[in-house]
Amino acid sequence: MRLSEAENKIKKDLAERTLQPSDALWDNIQQELDQKQSKPKIAYLWWKVGSVAAVLCLALLAYQGFHSTSITMVDVVLDSKPVKIKEGDIKAEDFEIKVVHRPLEVQSLSAQNPTFQEELAIVVKAPVKTPEVESTQEVDEAEMLLAIAQEELKKQKEKKLVAEVNSLLEDAISETEDIQQKNILQNMKAEVLLAQVESEIELEKPPLLKFEIWDAIVSNFNEVKGKFALN
């Protein structure tokens, strides 16, 4: 719908119309502009401070991420539950080594070796941990105690083994009549013999070295005995 002549006239008249605003209008505009321009400054300051804080937080997180190691369950246990008992704190009274009887396949030729029919066993005396104790720390203490006792048992078994081999060598020396073999046996020490056997077995990394040594000695001496018997 087109504009009528009256509308064109209205448009022209109203365009020419001027209204005088109040004197305070420009002051009000100035005041409002000042207020609105100061607000963005504060907002900008907050944005600036906030962004700096955010960057610092991200940097801190990144730093922690780069410098942290992967935590395994073992680490957690060890770190959170430190073992208080050190090796030196374990006293000999905490455990004892008993001699128990066990039937052996090898019987000594000498009646002076009754220890051949016995075996050492660990008996932990104190501190005795009750089954209902669930603390990881106490479990660790018990494990450490057991490990030390096992180490002690191993040493004693090695001593016993050396003593047994030496007695076997003495038996062999006394039994043999061949001077050359006797000389070889006399020069042979139990430690050397065990070391040789151990080095041979070490190459194969057996799970229980002491038993391998023991079996090797038993079989070797069975052969020695057989040869002595033949001679």
Next chain:
Amino acid sequence: MLSVSRYYVKDQHYAEDVLQKAFCKAFLSINKYKFKGSFEGWLRRIVVSSSIDFLRQKKNLMIQTDDFSYYENAENPLDEVQDTSQIEIAIDKLPDGYKTVFCLYVLEDYKHKEIAELLNIDVGTSKSQLFKARKLLKEYLQDYKVKSSL
């Protein structure tokens, strides 16, 4: 510019408030003026939109949806009007919806599509509002003529 805001806002004090907000808005967003078209036109549009915002805040700008098909072939009622000396008073008497559409279309040269987008109405409603505004203006102006002749 005060007269522009005065088209839409009856009270001159309110019109000054609208003008104040419009000027602040223009100053604060002066960087958005791209030197396409006149600065006066750009500022005038800000004043108009500020005036419409004011009417919306006062909830005076409630325009009912209408169908223009009834008025499609109707003649412009103001064709018959000769004396427009009292047009300002007549415009002030219009309901805000009629007045806004009339001022936008006649005085600001907005198209119906632009008016519809600005006021969030459909084009048919804009056309019907314009027709009703013209009709009412004609009645006001003729009434004044009759009264003044008595």
